[in-house]
Amino acid sequence: MIWFTSDTHFGHRNIVGPEVSRWKTGFRDFDSIERMDTTIHNNINKYVMPDDTLYHLGDFAFRDVYRNRSKINCKNVHLILGNHDKLREEYLPLFSSISPYKEVIIDKVKFVLFHYAMRVWNRHHRGAIHLYGHSHNSINNNHGKSMDVGVDAIYALLKEYRPINSDEVFKIMSKRETQKVDHH
Numbered sequence: 001m002i003w004f005t006s007d008t009h010f011g012h013r014n015i016v017g018p019e020v021s022r023w024k025t026g027f028r029d030f031d032s033i034e035r036m037d038t039t040i041h042n043n044i045n046k047y048v049m050p051d052d053t054l055y056h057l058g059d060f061a062f063r064d065v066y067r068n069r070s071k072i073n074c075k076n077v078h079l080i081l082g083n084h085d086k087l088r089e090e091y092l093p094l095f096s097s098i099s100p101y102k103e104v105i106i107d108k109v110k111f112v113l114f115h116y117a118m119r120v121w122n123r124h125h126r127g128a129i130h131l132y133g134h135s136h137n138s139i140n141n142n143h144g145k146s147m148d149v150g151v152d153a154i155y156a157l158l159k160e161y162r163p164i165n166s167d168e169v170f171k172i173m174s175k176r177e178t179q180k181v182d183h184h
Contacts (some may be wrong), residue, residue: 132147144178
């Protein structure tokens, strides 16, 4: 199975919840960093099996990348860099790949994976699906065949901080029209 997530922000105090965060909006409802991290780790491991593939679309961890990666049982984790991620050579063995952007084919459909939402993307006019994070469910998530897969957006959709799989994405996208753009 292929899974997607983003913006786990492991160890990030300002996203935890109103009792802990200094942010006025955009935070979760946990009472500690530890509870947030443990809940998200457990939910990833509940759904994503060790031999599945997980694409993490950025903002993985604010601190202790090694410890947080070790808490995820999936062996095949690809990291698309977010604005809070640092590409360090010592992180390369932790992930199957690390890149700023990735395109993959799933069931003959192109997926364009990037931390940020794009208005158009490669093969947009041909039905390619664009998955992103960064916005924490704060922007319109109905722009053609694009979707915020960050844990906050998935929580708003499914009431659980967890990844979403390709079958679930296909089901959601089957209800959306491909937006045609002037393409030369």
